[in-house]
Amino acid sequence: MRRLVAGLVLVAALAVAAGCGTSGSQDTKTLTIVVDAPFARSAYLGETIANAVQLAFQGKTPVNVGSQPYDVRIVRLDNGQSPARAVADTRRAIREHALAIVTDGTGVDAGWSLANEAHIPICIVYDGDEGLVDPEARPNVFRIAPTNHGISFRFAEYLIPKGLKIAFLTDDTGYGRGGRDALDHAFEQNRSSVATRIEIPSTATDLAPQVLKARRSGATALLVWAQPASLAEVVIAARSTGWKVPIYSAPSAEDPLVRQELADHPDWLDGLTFASGRMTAEVGPGPFLAFQSAFQSSFGPQRVGVKGPNGKPVVAPPDYAMYPYDFANLLLVAVQAARSVDGDKVVAKLNEVSVNGANGDERGFSQNNHDGVVDDDVYFARFRDMVYVPVKDDPLSRTLPPIDQEG
Amino acid sequence: MWTRVCAGSTLAAVAVVLGCGGGGDDKEKQAAERPCPTAAATMSGTPALPTGFPQPAEVTYTGQVAKGPTSIVKAYFNGDIDAAYDTYKKAFKDPFEIEDSEHEEVDAEIEFKGSGKEGQVKLLQRCKGRTSVTLTIRPE
Numbered sequence: 001m002r003r004l005v006a007g008l009v010l011v012a013a014l015a016v017a018a019g020c021g022t023s024g025s026q027d028t029k030t031l032t033i034v035v036d037a038p039f040a041r042s043a044y045l046g047e048t049i050a051n052a053v054q055l056a057f058q059g060k061t062p063v064n065v066g067s068q069p070y071d072v073r074i075v076r077l078d079n080g081q082s083p084a085r086a087v088a089d090t091r092r093a094i095r096e097h098a099l100a101i102v103t104d105g106t107g108v109d110a111g112w113s114l115a116n117e118a119h120i121p122i123c124i125v126y127d128g129d130e131g132l133v134d135p136e137a138r139p140n141v142f143r144i145a146p147t148n149h150g151i152s153f154r155f156a157e158y159l160i161p162k163g164l165k166i167a168f169l170t171d172d173t174g175y176g177r178g179g180r181d182a183l184d185h186a187f188e189q190n191r192s193s194v195a196t197r198i199e200i201p202s203t204a205t206d207l208a209p210q211v212l213k214a215r216r217s218g219a220t221a222l223l224v225w226a227q228p229a230s231l232a233e234v235v236i237a238a239r240s241t242g243w244k245v246p247i248y249s250a251p252s253a254e255d256p257l258v259r260q261e262l263a264d265h266p267d268w269l270d271g272l273t274f275a276s277g278r279m280t281a282e283v284g285p286g287p288f289l290a291f292q293s294a295f296q297s298s299f300g301p302q303r304v305g306v307k308g309p310n311g312k313p314v315v316a317p318p319d320y321a322m323y324p325y326d327f328a329n330l331l332l333v334a335v336q337a338a339r340s341v342d343g344d345k346v347v348a349k350l351n352e353v354s355v356n357g358a359n360g361d362e363r364g365f366s367q368n369n370h371d372g373v374v375d376d377d378v379y380f381a382r383f384r385d386m387v388y389v390p391v392k393d394d395p396l397s398r399t400l401p402p403i404d405q406e407g
Numbered sequence: 408m409w410t411r412v413c414a415g416s417t418l419a420a421v422a423v424v425l426g427c428g429g430g431g432d433d434k435e436k437q438a439a440e441r442p443c444p445t446a447a448a449t450m451s452g453t454p455a456l457p458t459g460f461p462q463p464a465e466v467t468y469t470g471q472v473a474k475g476p477t478s479i480v481k482a483y484f485n486g487d488i489d490a491a492y493d494t495y496k497k498a499f500k501d502p503f504e505i506e507d508s509e510h511e512e513v514d515a516e517i518e519f520k521g522s523g524k525e526g527q528v529k530l531l532q533r534c535k536g537r538t539s540v541t542l543t544i545r546p547e
Contacts, residue, residue, distance in 0.1 A: 153477060153545050160475030189476045189546070282514055362509050369506040374518045376527045376543060 028062050031070045031341060033328070034093040036086055036103040039078040042228075044256050044302070045104055045320070049125055050076050051299045052321035053102055056328030058298065063332060066339040081173070083107035087114070094118040099341055100331050102324050106174070108132050108141060116140040119343025121331075121350060125323040129178035135370045140347055142370045144323040144363065146277040148182035150375030151250060154275055155223065156186040156193075158380060158394055159248065165195040166248075167219035169210060169234055171202040171226035179225030179250055195219035202230050211237035215245070225250040232261035239268035249274040256304040256316055259386055263306050266386050273382045273391060277373050278400055279319045280359055285401050287360030291325070292318055292403075301407055309385035312406040322358035326372065329355045330363065435531075439488070439513040443534035446483060454480045457522045457544065461498030465490070466540060477526075480542040488513050488532040491540065495528050523547050 035053055039046035054074055062069035075096065079086040086107020091114065093101050098120055105127025115122050121140045124132055128148040133141050159166060166187075170180035180197065187194050196217035200210050211234060214222060222245055224234050231249055235258075238245055252258070253274035262269045280288045295318040296302075302316040334349035335341060354364025363372050379397040381388040387405040390397040447469040454471040455478065456462065463484065470481045484491040492508075492515040499505050503521030517528040526543040533539055 153475075156475035157477045157545075158474075185546075186476060193475075282511055366506070368504060371506075374507055374516075374527065375525070375545070376516070376518070376529070 026067060026069055028069045028071055030073050031063065031335075032073045032075055032093075032096050032098045033331070034075045034077055034089065034096070034098045034101045035324075036077045036079050036089045036093070036101055036106070038081045038104060038106065039076060041081050042104075042255070042257075044316070045126060046076070046078070047299075048302070048318065048321045049102060049104065049324045050074065051295070052318070052324040053328045055295060055298055055321075056325045056332070060332065063335070065335050065341055070341070079103070079106045081106050083110050083174075087111045090114050093120060099335070099343075099346065100327075102327060105129065105132060105143075105145075112138050112141050119347070121343065121347050123324070123327040123331075125327060126320065127175065127178070128182075129174070130182065131178075133370050135368055138370075140343075142327070142350060142365055142372070144327050144372035145320075146251065146275070146373050146378050147371055147375065148178050149185075150373070150378045151275045152179070152182035152186035153375060154378040154380075155183070155248065156190065159221065159223070160187075160190050160193050162221075164193065164221040164246070165217075165219050166193055166221045166223050167195045167214035167217055168197045169200050169207075169214060169222055169224045169226065170197070171200050171230045173202050173227055175250075175252070176200075176202070176226050176230075183223065183225065200226060200230055200234070202227055204230070205233065207233040207237045208241070210234075211241075211243070215243060219245065221246045221248060223248045226252065228252045228255035228257040229261065232258045235262060235268055235272065236265075239265065247272045251276040251320075253383075254316065254319070254388075256302070259304050259306045259314070266306070269383045269386065271382060271384075273380055274388070275378050275380055276319065277323075278359070278377045278379045278396070279317060279322075279403055280400055281357075281361040283360040285403065287356075288317075288322075288358065288403070291322065291358040295321055304386070306386045308387045308406040310406055314386050314405050315407045317403045317405060323373070326355065326357040326363040329357075330365075435513045435533075438534060439532040441534050443537045446537065447481075454478075454482075454542075456480070456542075457524045459500070459502060459522060460544075461495055461500075461503075463494045463498055465494065477543060477545040480540075480544070482540040482542070484530070484538040484540050485536070486538060487536060488515060488530055488538050491515070491530045491532075491538040492517070495530070520547060 035050040037046035037049045057072045061072050077089040087110045090111035101122045105124040124143040125145050130149050133143045170176040198210050224231050304314040306314050308314045333353045334346050338345040338349040351367045354362050357363035380391045380394050382391050389402040390400040392398045450468050450470050454468050465485045466482050468482045472479050492510050503519050506520050507518040509516050513532040515530040524544050525547045526545050529541040531539045
């Protein structure tokens with residue numbers, strides 16, 4: 001509770017400083033923050049990121065940096081999950097003298113150096129690929145999102161003791177391939193737990209052959225690391241043949257698209273278990289619920305398009321919104337600590353400052369660590385009647401409260 | 408400006424109302440003031456820890472299990488959460504480095520990396536003068 005109160009005091013102080021400190025003699029300038037995300041191909045993800053950044057600055061503008069007041073402009077650029085488009089977006093961010101780029105992670109491998117030359121920090125808020133973040137080699141790249149390393153090792157710790165023979169089904173996107181690499185690493189000491197590894201085409205609308213291949217391998221569980229549409233196709237292919245194999249998934253299972261695709265057969269989704277970053281922290285659900293309330297007040301509930309166990313519409317909790325929100329708050333504190341919008345100074349301060357995150361956890365980076373979500377904060381949740389709750393057979397997950405998803 | 412203050416107040420009010428429902432933290436704080444029951448038995452042998460991993464004198468090891476590639480070591484620290492946290496934080500030395508750490512009322516976490524391993528020291532004071540220790544050690 002002390003943390004929550006401290007957080008509120010900080011937020012209030014920033015709001016007052018931002019609102020009251022504008023000098024009449026200074027013209028207000030504009031800070032540009034670019035949100036580069038797949039707004040058309042994955043509207044849920046793109047809108048979540050952009051709205052969270054917007055929420056972080058609500059009521060805090062104009063922002064005073066030293067004695068100079070700034071308004072904040074959030075520019076949404078659609079990378080279409082294409083690295084080439086993401087690089088083009090980075091070039092545009094540079095032309096517009098952006099203060100920072102907040103991205104799902106698409107194209108960061110290709111664009112980070114351009115941003116670095118222009119002294120622009122990048123924060124990844126979805127993709128957990130291990131190679132994307134390296135504080136030494138890529139000093140301007142930060143991440144607040146569960147890492148693939150954390151997700152895959154937590155899966156290994158959770159699944160290997162169950163004695164399952166697991167088929168890895170990973171799609172041919174960067175997301176799926178990054179997941180495959182991470183799973184291979186996490187399971188390399190326990191290869192007998194892996195029945196087979198199958199790459200699935202992300203454009204396929206029927207994955208029956210791949211699922212049949214997994215079944216014939218002797219698999220007793222499927223672990224799917226794929227985009228939401230491919231994950232849904234795997235579930236359909238397995239369940240439509242009556243195969244009741246347990247299915248596990250990367251965080252993409254949370255995407256409303258999976259449930260929409262399975263709306264005609266909600267029971268097929270029952271039991272699907274996925275890994276994600278914990279929504280609530282040790283302080284309890286209060287801070288997350290407050291954040292959820294603020295998010296929904298500003299942008300409305302993120303309706304999934306299906307009904308839950310009580311017949312009410314299912315609403316997606318804004319868990320992945322916490323990450324861009326926290327980064328935007330870190331950025332604000334860093335700029336004010338630097339008393340400058342100079343990119344090098346802001347990056348340096350990003351290595352030092354911390355904030356109370358949306359769920360009450362402390363969030364920050366250091367010179368040696370640019371990942372803001374620790375591996376041990378990965379939990380598991382299981383679907384039942386189109387909503388999900390933390391599992392009971394994992395030491396961390398069983399301590400977490402369920403979050404109401406009907407409204 | 409007035410709108411901004413009102414919006415801020417509403418957010419704060421919502422946060423406080425919702426925040427008060429957390430619950431678990433107070434119970435843990437009360438438990439941390441109670442006398443300790445008999446401690447768990449010491450494990451036979453010593454846990455397999457990475458070379459150079461901190462082994463404070465105040466720590467008694469009670470068990471070790473493998474979960475896939477990861478080793479989980481259970482122990483307790485003779486002392487309160489502050490002492491346990493400070494002791495572990497000071498004990499991590501090259502080749503280990505602390506990546507992140509957080510200390511709350513009765514619990515704390517230290518994220519570490521080094522010697523090809525990474526993981527967490529999780530500390531929780533469950534009773535007066537004793538703090539449970541859970542070491543999660545996984546390949547880097």
